[in-house]
Amino acid sequence: MKRNYAEHIKELNNTTPPEPFFFLKPTTSYLPAGSNVIECPRGVDVHHEVELGVIISKTGRDIPSSQAWEYVAGYCLSVDVTARNIQQYVKGKGLPWSTSKGYDTFCPVSRFIPKEEVKDVDQLRLWLKVNEEMRQNEKAELMLWKIPALIEHCSGIMTLEEGDLILTGTPAGVGPIKPGDKVTCGLVQDEKELASLNLVAKAREGGYVFTQK
Numbered sequence: 001m002k003r004n005y006a007e008h009i010k011e012l013n014n015t016t017p018p019e020p021f022f023f024l025k026p027t028t029s030y031l032p033a034g035s036n037v038i039e040c041p042r043g044v045d046v047h048h049e050v051e052l053g054v055i056i057s058k059t060g061r062d063i064p065s066s067q068a069w070e071y072v073a074g075y076c077l078s079v080d081v082t083a084r085n086i087q088q089y090v091k092g093k094g095l096p097w098s099t100s101k102g103y104d105t106f107c108p109v110s111r112f113i114p115k116e117e118v119k120d121v122d123q124l125r126l127w128l129k130v131n132e133e134m135r136q137n138e139k140a141e142l143m144l145w146k147i148p149a150l151i152e153h154c155s156g157i158m159t160l161e162e163g164d165l166i167l168t169g170t171p172a173g174v175g176p177i178k179p180g181d182k183v184t185c186g187l188v189q190d191e192k193e194l195a196s197l198n199l200v201a202k203a204r205e206g207g208y209v210f211t212q213k
Helices: 006-011 065-071 084-093 147-155
Strands: 037-040 046-048 050-056 072-079 125-130 133-139 165-167 182-189 192-203
Touching (some): 050 125
Antiparallel strands (some): 050 072
16 A cells, blocks of 8 residues: 555655555565565665555455454565655656566565454554664554555455455655665564564666666
């Protein structure tokens, strides 16, 4: 999901949408737990966006928000890695965002967290550091649209299937990562870490080179 935290909307000088706004990332962008290299493609300004992921438990279509929790299997910690300069370029042209979001390794995900392990989603805290500098550190309660509303909206457009992952948006503090940077992030409940990621950014060899200005 995009633009689901007010301060993040402000930091990128965006407008608040009147309803949830989403894009798609390919499953090939997953960087599963146990893998730790984020590739920085040539010509790309890579940015981090830490997010809470919601994993769908069963197939559903037109799911009302009142029934949404029945379709939640659990959660994960994720980073929506973004090619910021590509995103800005295609936004200006009115083009799709797929390139800016869909590179290999652009969706690191943690272990699966069963929903029974989470007491109160709103009180989960997301944090992310780059080279030990805290960049992002906020609670999920700041989401503009809560999980039931996101599930209702998405399933009203496309059928959700078991195993689908909805990233719920990023809090303020997004910023660049460069080859050699160490990126760490965590998902915290009652000061206890439910999940963490330890990542390193490296230059990608080969592949598409973005050259537009």
